[in-house]
Amino acid sequence: MNQFDFTHDYHSYANTNEVKVTHFDLALAISFDKKELSGYANLAIEHQSEQLATQLVLDTRDLLIDRIENSQGQSLNFTLDEADDILGSRLAVDLIGDDIWVKIYYKTSPQAEGLQWLTPAQTSGKKQPYLFSQSQPINARSWIPLQDSPKARVTFNAKVMAPQNMSVVMCAESNNEIEYPGVFMFRMPEPIPTHLMAIACGDLAFKAIGERSGVYTEPSMLEACAKEFEDTEQMINIAESLLGPYRWGRYDMIVLPPSFPFGGMENPRLAFMTPTLIAGDKSLVSTVAHELAHSWTGNLVSNATWRDLWLNEGFTTYFTNRIVEAVYGKEMAELEVVLEYGRLMEEFKIMPVEKQTVTANVQTEDPNNAFDRFTYDKASMFVHDLERRLGREDFDKFLLTYVEHFAFTAITTEDFITYAKQTLLVDHSDKISEAELLEWIHGTGMPSWFVAPTSSSLEKVIEQQKLWLDGANATALTVEGWSVHHWQYFLTTLPEKLTVTKLLELDSCFAFTESKNAEIAFAWFTVAVRNNVEQVLEAVAAYLKAIGRGKFVKPLYKSLIDAGYSTLANEIYQDARTGYHPSIVGMLDDIVKS
Template identity: 60%
Template sequence: MTSNLNTPIADFDVHRDYHSSANTDALCVHHVDININVDFIAQQLSGTVTLFFNRKQTQSVLIIDGRDLFIDNITDLHGQPLAYECEDVNPILGQRWLINVGLLITQVVVHYHTSPKAQGLQWLSAEQTLGKQLPYLFSQSQPINARSWLPLQDSPKARVTFNATVKAPLGLRVVMSANNNPVMPEDGIFTFSMDKPIPTHLLAIAVGDLAFKATGPRSGIYTEPGMLEAAVNEFEDTESMIQVAESLLGPYAWGRYDMIVLPPSFPFGGMENPMLAFMTPTLIAGDKSLVSTVAHELAHSWTGNLVSNATWRDLWLNEGFTTYFTNRIVEAVYGTEQAELEWVIEFGRLQEEIQSMPLVEQTLPANVQHRDPNLAFNRFTYDKASMFVHELESRLGRAAFDVFLLQYVNHFAFTAITTETFIDYAKQTILVEHGDKLSVDELNEWVYGQGLPAWYEGPRSTSFDKVDFALAQFISGTAANQLSITQWRAHHWQYFLSKLPLIVSQAMLLDLDEAFNFTGHHNAEIACDWYRVAVRNLFDPVLPALTEYLCKIGRGKFVRPLFIELQIAGYHQELKAIYAQARPGYHPSLQVQLDTLLQLEPSH
């Protein structure tokens, strides 16, 4: 379904970041010095942040963002107090701090401490970790949670370099989205430097009982000791992925590509924090079937970290190109069949969301100007945008498209761009050099049109033919254990579950579960897909395992749809009981989203 909308909506400023109060167009922070102490007892960070800013206009007030931050005082570099005031904006954006900097100052020192309620930080007790001996802390700054643990201009438009000194309790390791030294200091004081400008949502920290092992000459894994070997084995192809990515988009600009595998409460599959990508342990399936997320976060090193979205409306520029780029890496490392399978599964997710998402939300630019930017993270900013990039490749031919892609990344490296910046660039490049293959109306229809263009057919893979045949047999009455499942991969099983009828009898569900042991499946993706089918059809035997799953895993991709399925199916009492049990283990940002989504009062 499409619309005739071929131009952007004009009732807002497409260049304004509606999710930051910062006056980056006048006084723009470009460097941050962080000096903080990690206090697990008080569950707070405390110390100073020094903001270095450029003056673009003659203004005497520097405006920064904060949410649930406590600012003790603000001074210049010489310790002289500066006047400041705090204004509440709204619960989503938090507060804005207005600092009187006169007409000469270009640095301010903010003395502050965080709240235990900071949405960008999760404090885990020792009992909530794998090792059960030491506490754990990790951040999640995207999209606008950096302001809850650092006072700064929290906008992707304000790219910053930073230095950091972090003091933690002895025996705990601190890592950040910067250069990390595998050697533990004896005094508990860790120092970091990021000399390349990054968007503020890529500022990251983790503190815990962390071991390290290399996976290649410029990559390695940090995680709890008990998970290290499994993680290294699962992600051993990282160096091969880096080499493939470099062959497409040029040299890797960040030095090292390390990863940290976090506790299960991490709310995302991965987070592309430069030099230290954050990963969920749900990727460790034992067969490398889910490692495309590693490729995805690596791909962000070019599309997202080098070339960034200027506002959260423009998220598709990060995620669409990265999702496409991920598929190219998977194809080169694991083969064409694997890449096709993942592309078809991706398209299936998009088709599912098309059926439930209001039309106005089905454009590439996210309709979030005056709303929670978390709503920008949907299948349209990821998968529709990826389909658009795939179509660009198809129209231009792979060789010509690869030339464009490399030129695009190099042209905008270390800058933040809007949708309209991309459109203008495409008009000057693709539409000039390949005007016979793509028109401006087709370009605008992809970007601003609702749903998918009428001409788009979507990907398919003959590898799914055997699944379609088995599915048809099962629906016609063949017992599950009589189906031919030879050489099925995880993606075949995901496809099978996604193509089951909406209504499946209890007997058929029991037959499937007895034959294939879906309940409690070791692959988190397959388990989630199965639980959705089971809940939708009121298959009560899964409820104990589903409860355990929702209490053990805090990844929003799994948690949100399963709670929604419980709600739609009428499991209201069960939902309340499961959520009350699971909620304390979820990341604070996910707690806030689920409280709103489920309209449940959080239990304390």
């Protein structure tokens, strides 16, 4: 008998079964001197039964609560519990009668895990400080007192006051009809999960790249970012042709400073992007497609708990590949699936068998642990397998009706299974059975019938790699026309052990150590470090100090330690730590022991 109730969100204190926050009005002032947001959140609540709830239970982390009032200005009693290391503090507010508003005056902590405060020196322009948030998975509670659960969707209005000559953007429609210097107004009329709450403030410039898309970033980077992402409007059109109308108005992006810990974050109307995507050749823009794809699978249809993350990431990773195929061609799409599968196979080697499922078994763990190759890549392989079995035309019909059926809804894995039994397994009983469906969702390893993805485009890479491994000089290799994906495959599939001499010869020919492409540099550094190529260590240190993207920095620190460079890893980390986002520092602290 399973000990968990899969309808319950174990990462939230919120009593959503009794009373729900459906909307809030936010008024905040930004202080870079104090590294705090201060103001109020006025929460609109909705009782879930005729028996009125007597308490509203919210999630907080390191918030200083000044006072709480109802709509009549009456003070409401509240209790703020001791903080749990993962969940933060439970805030219980005593309600009076049937009043539907609870106004909380508060301040954030300078150490708020969902906010990063950068000095001018940590920005490109070097003149103004910078602030940005990262609310996923449960960090919205560190800057807004909310029912911080993916099942608790909310609409909101916001007024944000910023220092002079600085701009503020949020995951919402700008609503600046009345202009006051330093005051920015926002409105989000569609209900969103709280982990998609987002704010950024800095020296920002904007450039439109389509009728309903554009990019924000620091002025010095604007032209390069706009050029890199110029295909975004085409991506939106392709996505709409597959999954129906784009429901969020605009799709703007902001390219953040290098300390942003992820490739991207799918905040509605304002996707956050890492500057490591700006390669100059559009070779890494599948991340743009991924965050856009979330506008349907993740933002429109979302996970009800962090166990169900695969419903976001598996479908989105698949859908990303479809967008890439339509915009950049079948070869690039096939290469990306092969690389995706390769990453999954590497994670199989280190993940305990019981955790090799698409569902994330994190009910008693930090929800950050849900973000692994199984909730992304194994789940994506499941969706690819569904397409193969049904045929693309029939699968597209299923995907479209699935998204329309659950639009603006948070669902569990069990909800998906029930829906699949009523639709997929009825309409296509000759192509997939219930047992096969459940094997994908609950089984460990890969199903026995699964066939690994391939790409004929990799034959030339395999051939040239073999030539080099068999003794040919790197200068003799035929690599003309190779893409980033070809080089990634070449590097990531090299044998574990190679000689320093051979690797230096490869680097002298192709200059991987100096590569400005973050993916190629990472793949090369991983190979070089595990083989103790000490000539690259200075470049590795510079790389780790220049970017904060978790996909790169976490495994590189681990590679350094595994290769015997623990002291160096610690020295680099001590220099770089203050530049990393708080949401990733805790994970890095566990990897790099001081």
